[in-house]
Amino acid sequence: MQSKPSPEPKPEKGKATRIIHNRRHKDSLGSPYSPVYNTTTYRFADTASLQNVIEGRTPGNLYTRWGSNPTIQELEQGLAGLEDAEDALAFASGMAAISATLFAHGQNGIVCVGDLYGGTQELLTKHLEPLGIPVTFLLQNESDQLTNTLNKPGMLVYCETPANPTLGILDIRELAQRAHEKSALLAVDNTFASPINQRPLALGADICVHSATKFLGGHSDLTAGAVMASGERIQPIAQWRKNLGQILSPETAALLSRSLRTLPVRVRQHNDNAMAVAQAMVSHPAIKRVLYPGLPDFPGHSLAAQQMDGFGGVLTLEVEGGQEQAAKVADSLQVFLLATSLGGVESLVSQPCATSHHGISKQERERRGITDGMLRLSVGLEDANDLIADLEKALGQL
DSSP states (O other): OOOOOOOOOOOOOOHHHHHHHOOSOOOTTOOSSOOOOOOSBOOOSSHHHHHHHHTTSSOOOOBGGGTOOHHHHHHHHHHHHHTTOSEEEEESSHHHHHHHHHHHHOTTOEEEESOOOHHHHHHIIIIITTTTOOEEEEOGGGGGGHHHHOOSTTOEEEEESSOTTTOOOOOHHHHHHHHHHTTOEEEEEOTTTHHHHOOGGGGTOSEEEEETTTTTTOSSSOOOEEEEEOHHHHHHHHHHHHHHTOOOOHHHHHHHHHHHTTHHHHHHHHHHHHHHHHHHHHTOTTEEEEEOTTSTTSTTHHHHHHHOSSOOSEEEEEETTOHHHHHHHHHHOSSSEEOSOOOSSSOEEEOTTTTTTTTSOHHHHHHTTOOTTEEEEEOOSSOHHHHHHHHHHHHTTO
């Protein structure tokens, strides 16, 4: 008897399709989206059933602070799918996600490569180091020293790429290889790129971190964080989240789930607009330099083109004349809003020396090439011509 041919595997659906339809729960009343479960605790028929859930023998919801909530779990399923990860955790903020990751996997020492968000650097130097966790900082051009710096097993390598605010690009594959050779893990903050433009886990990283407040949320109306990794890497991070009380509310989880459904189309427009603004600013006489990975003469452009599908919605301008002139430009803009954060539909401008890196000493900023004349632009979804005209008008007043 001739055996039947094996059925052909179904082609994998595209990312946008998966993001929209990757839901854990099906609403009994037919809604395409699950309801918001504001429930904090859940009843059980008997003590044995409760213990089975607590000890992991049967699935079920127990207590929302633990992340045991249908709305939060559905969000986490969507977050895992964004990075093609086995598992994901949602947090009350990006810094909550970062701190839980560093506490869970950094006990044997943390090596940071390249530029970091100022809040992350403050956490490392003002809190983790005093607690006895060894922290080493390597500049981007010192990454070749990583192998020698990883002097014992179980250490954590941590980086951002693109980095805040210099947009520096690091080779994720190379960092992962060097880390793994020394029995270390690699965690990558992927906030600036978003999973639409870059997927660190596919490039060899072990853990991916996001400030979901930014591009994942995308509307400047929620604060959240996310970690994506294997179940093995996620489990100790989940314990820190539970015990530090870092869970986000179900309402915020539902709002973030809504935002993820439009992420691909939003990021594509962010990419296009940022490229148009960067190209328009390159030759402006009042601009000393433009930092954007999409520009051919940007250091790291070739590497970014290899490991990214798009160059992102953030760029940095360095204004001639320094801090005072940069502030004058920021104060004169009308379409760009003078505000911190990034990744929303509206365009924002900020001076890193006064906002994201204000807590870092001037000496350390200068050592990292973060000058007082820098303006970080989060390029939104407005018409690119209006954004360019706004910048040109403000620059023309210098």
